[in-house]
Amino acid sequence: MRKNLTTKILKAHLVEGRLIPGTDISINVDHTLLQDATGTMAMLEFIAMGLPRVKVELAAQSIDHNLLQTDYKNADDHAFLTSAAMKFGVHLSKPGNGVSHQVHLERFDVPGKVLLGADSHTPTAAGLAMLAIGAGGLDVALAMAGHSFSLPCPKVMGVRLTGKLPDWVSGKDVILELLRRHTVKGGVGKVIEYFGPGVLTLSVTDRATIGNMGAELGATSSIFPSDERTREFLFSQGRGDCWQPLAADEGAVYDEYDEIDLSAVEPMIACPSSPDNVVKVSEVEGVKVDQVIVGSSVNSSYRDLMTVCRIMEGKRVAPGVHFHVNPGSRQALENVAQDGGVLMLLMAGVSIHQSGCLGCIGMGQAPGTDQISLRTFPRNFPGRSGTKGDKVYLCSPETAAAAGIFGVITDPRKLGQIKPYPAVQNPVKYLLDDSGIIFPLDDGSAVEIKTGPNILPFPDFEALPDNLQATVVIALGDNITTDHIMPAGNKVLPLRSNIPAISEHVFEQVDAGFPARAQAAGNGVVIAGENYGQGSSREHAAIAPRYLGIRAKIVKSFARIHKANLVNFGILPLVFKNPADFELFKQGEQISFPDVRRLIENGAVEIPVLVGGCEIITLLEVSSRQRQELLAGGTLNYVKQNRH
């Protein structure tokens, strides 16, 4: 049968299972990627496995999230991660060197390989034809220890691209158009594979933007073919030897199809406060803007930054607007600087920050009360910027620059009245500088791990009891994000290696009384609607509720990474068999799961729950290995019990 590219890569990496969508498979992992917000915990988990060195072809660790050093905590985490990277053979990208995704794209991504990263935006590597998947930190730590990665076999949605993007329109508009069509749930359980004649017209960095925000569709991953553009990019990075051509077979079959005529794509914008709340920029023109930010996790490459530089060249930022640029990497900034871009931005009144995630994860750059912020970031979930009730829009660098100049949301095609479209291309040969990367030592055994007082050992979680009695601690609606469950921002992020302290912030923006109620309940349950746990890969959205006593979450449907994280930390991920039963579960209700341990041991999919005198059925759809992990109280317990 003629195969699509995703199937070819999965087949080449398959360890267990068959490629039947929805069934469990395990695949070999070639590269792993950690960042500091999820990576401190993941590194602690790797250390707990007791291995002398990582067992993957290439492991990388970036320090890009927790860059503000308002006290010792983040600096201690950086020292811990640096020492651990040196000890275990991991490439370390230093603070200020760049966002993990951009740095990996430039220096490490290899077409055809599998990358597992503790960050939902890991599929940025789609731009270089890598099958890159976001996962919880523990899954990445296990991959670093040489274990295969298990996931439900995805469907493959083929998106045929034709035509060529018009001037003032770029990769961000393509993915926003897909979000408009398919919503934040539309990609769940799928890899989005791009093919067709339009692919060749897109730069690797535009492809990376589209791959990055495939995470917002809920997709398992995204992928582009490896072609001439891929070869040029790898050559420009001095890595031409990594190139190989890769594509779907002619006439390959996909589980689902969509098609985009690139020539017909218009400038798009996601309105507050969801990445799928997308309209044409022309529909919201005239809204006054207070803040514009270009860069961070996505749209922070040379092409994106230099496009903004050229647009701002000889212009001024409108009065009343604060325009920030967060370069994706030092390499991108150095190349922009070499081509005169830094001066263009400074003379226009733009503030240039260090390379890193910054405001994208709420590490600074929070907008003021009622202020409108336009960002090229991937997410605008409520409160994620750090400001309650924030009004954050997501757009392309072109649209961001137009708002910077005019002070109101403006269709960037109007810029054509004042200057020609810059049509910036990525450099043929980048200025290369790896001084921000510490390469692995041949033998790191003598390196001592440095820990600070905020780095606490992983808490003990007990095994699943025979019968479970619990209280409904909270009942929520659809599309609850991990930002709702476990907020980020500069106050909370430094606590990622201190579970007792971070647990006090669970559901902070939704219901500040949650932690106290959960602890008082002893055993607790969370009830919610569709797509529960969408967004980030942060496993703290499972660990911290578990620490507070949450033993089960019963919802209408789960997002993939969050469901896997719940199992990893011993929380039962249950789905209503009859979604209407959702109405029976009110906050404060006492419920019970009779004989739950035996049922799980026996492989039962239907788990009865008693609520207010009725018995309702919930479904536990997990692999047999995950059943063992749930019984043990989590994956770490299971791994420790089975270590011989």
Ligand code: MIC
């Ligand atoms: C995000 O965009 O939410 C992040 C920051 O990249 C996260 C990782 C985190 O929470 O540390 C992600 O998407 O996984």
